[in-house]
Amino acid sequence: MQRESQSYLSEARQIIRKTPNLIGVLVVYTGVLGLPGFLLDNPTHWSQGLTIVAMIxxxxxxxxxxxxxxxxxxxxxxxxxxxxxxxxxxxxWWNLFVVNIVLNLPVLIIESIGVVMETQFQLPKLLVSSACSLFGIYAIPLVFIMKERVGSISLGVKCLLGNLSFSRYLVFLTLLVVFVGFAISSPPKSLVLGHLWSFVSLVAAMAVVVIDLGVFVAASLILVDKLAVGFGAQKV
Structure with missing residues (x-):
């Protein structure tokens, strides 16, 4: 009997639960990364120093x-x-760096155009970011499995498009991560709500990291299970 992608997500959740040291590092670092925005919204005499540390x-x-x-x-x-x-x-490291740059190049182009034109293309950026993130569902794990760059991207995209229905849970969670990321990047103008928003955004960012990792582990499990039977060449 063929497994559904949901079962791979369940297995991924179990793996993450059994490795608190690894997921703990990600969550803690995410909290540190969120400090600059939180400290700028809630300034103190020592917030500037912590902001610099967080940026490093x-x-x-x-x-x-x-x-x-x-x-x-x-x-x-x-x-x-x-x-x-x-x-x-x-x-x-180098393979992952190159693949990430290639996958996110359209987003970088849109942001560059926005800077030049002094405007924000929020909707186009959201749509393009969503597409880039979806293409990375299988491409990023393949970097570690195949040890390739171009091959990981091409096979990753092929795996997604050829098995879109099978991957629907991974697609949903990936889009959720993108949408939450965009939501927390647009704080309210109210000062009072802004302080609360900074804290909520920090917590949401930590949750997003766990979800994104779950998708990565599940996609890795799927690829390992299916590549032996021609995952890239046929539907699962």
């Missing part, structure tokens, strides 16, 4: 922590021993 942490998270944690979960999905941070960074 943002760079560390994006370039080091994120690839390593996701790489370790990919190792778990393929049922192999978790590699060291050094091994993951040496073997997968």
């Amino acid at each position: 942490a943002h760079g560390v998270f994006s370039l080091i922590v994120y690839p390593v944690i996701y790489g370790k979960y990919a190792d778990i999905a393929v049922d192999q021993k978790q590699r060291s941070w050094n091994d993951i960074l040496r073997n997968d």
